[in-house]
Amino acid sequence: MLQVLAIGLISAGIYALFAVGIVLVYRGTKVLTFAGGEVGTAALYVAAFLVTDHGMPWVVGALAAVLIAAAAGLAFEAGLVRWSREADPVVTSILTVALSATIFATEFNLHGNNPTTLETPVRIGSGLDVDGVIVSPIQIAAIVVAALLGFGLQSFLRRTDFGLAILAAADDAPATLLVGVRVSRIRLVLWASSFGLAAVAALLVEPTVGFITPGYASTLYLGGLAAAVIGGLDSLPGAVVGATVLGLAQAFADKYFKGLGLSGLSYVVTLTLLLVVLLVRSYAPEIRKRLAAPVEVTA
Amino acid sequence: MTTLQLVEVTAGFGAVTVLHGIDLDVKDGEIAGVFGLNGAGKSVTMKTIAGIVPARSGQIWFDGVDITRLDAESRVEMGMGHVPQGRQVFANLTVEENLRLGAYTLRRRDKSRYPAVLDSVYDRFPVLRERRTQKAGTMSGGQQASLAVARALVNEPRLILVDEPSAGLSPKMQGDLREVLQVVKDSGVTMVLVEQNVAFGLSLVDTANLLQTGVVVHTAPVAELDEDTLATHLGIGRVLAGATGSALTARKKR
Incomplete structure (x- = not known):
């Protein structure tokens, strides 16, 4: 049991890191971003270029990767998102798909399908032994960082003026402008933070896999997207809870249904969970209404 | 002038x-x-x-x-302060959060003055003090109108x-709103x-x-x-x- 919990929480930490970035942008702009996975992968290539190819310390490479990812977020907002502001948020979401595909193609052109390695300070295989599962410090860090971000950012949004401005801009951007908030600046910060977070997530995930290929983080990012949706899409703590539910569900399914020999079991679990959550959410108001309605007694 | x-x-x-x-x-x-x-x-x-x-x-x-x-x-x-068309209070934020956001530029200039300004706004609109933790979207049209005016006032505009x-208010609510705007007028x-x-x-x-x-x-x-x-x-x-x-x-x- 402990073993399954440990595996589930490791996955949860990874999904939560991506999910927090997704929810942050969604709360501020109502845009669902699909680019985080490839942004994270590209950030790893940047880190690998500096650390593996040029012998720089991992910290320097990681810092550069996060900063470049954040800068890419700024450029994406200023160069593309800003000009589609009048359009439906779905249009901007599709732009993020296009960005993801462009980054993937660029990675493929530059590196092909050859695995690239990034020397990290901590390797998998050493760390805390939980019922036979070795949980490395970087995996613990991923879980802790995800929880801190999920709950810390929520508090930041409610307690600071800038955080409130983010929430208000999502509610009603023109009215937010009229209280003197520079909404365009908020959007820049949101996109930069989201892309920066994707880089942080990818850096914390990389040692678990040990090598980088094009599209590497996108598979995990799908888990982050599912976690964000399970958590309600507009709640940062919800994203962490959603990631935990998803991570644990996958781990339990892997433990108890592995014998069935189903390929892609984790996808089946993810899609089933999504389906159940979306169904419950759409029918919940009706169910609540029916439960609250007085029962008619006929003689 | x-x-x-x-x-x-x-x-x-x-x-x-x-x-x-x-x-x-x-x-x-x-x-x-x-x-x-x-x-x-x-x-x-x-x-x-x-x-x-x-x-x-x-x-x-x-x-x-x-x-x-x-x-x-x-x-x-x-x-410059605004009471936009349709009132446009931030429905998912509480009354107090709406007011804090209304004072966005005041708080950036001089945060220490905000508590006193907020108090004076609450004195003018006691209903907002009573409902300060309530989500703005759950208040009546007249109360939202008061909040929209208070949100503009809390930034100390000239x-x-x-x-x-x-627009969209019942005759009774229009009467309440007239009183609210009269308060603003009297403040100069x-x-x-x-x-x-x-x-x-x-x-x-x-x-x-x-x-x-x-x-x-x-x-x-x-x-x-x-x-x-x-x-x-x-x-x-x-x-x-x-x-x-x-x-x-x-x-x-x-």
């Missing part, structure tokens, strides 16, 4: 010009009303003053500073732009009030600016307005002019 002055301002959207050289003069402490039929350009006038719709030509002066090319946020920083405040804040409901507007304003197809065709203190002028310039017919005339009479008696 003049707080706000528009000199031959033209503005519009795309190929359409809505304002064709508007002139407006708003003195310190007065409430200037802008009245007109649908499509006369009332809301565009407000949006142009606010900086949301750029002026194509002409000049806008605020407190002696040419703000024609300033963005909306900078105008708020200079002391000028408030109030856009169609009575200069105000520009745009209203489709002329009778409601005339019960509050000091000066009326009558707008027709993007041009101010008549400006006069309310005391000098009569039903004929309203009927002629607003094209509302004598029956309606009579209704607004009773508002005029009530004002003149005060």
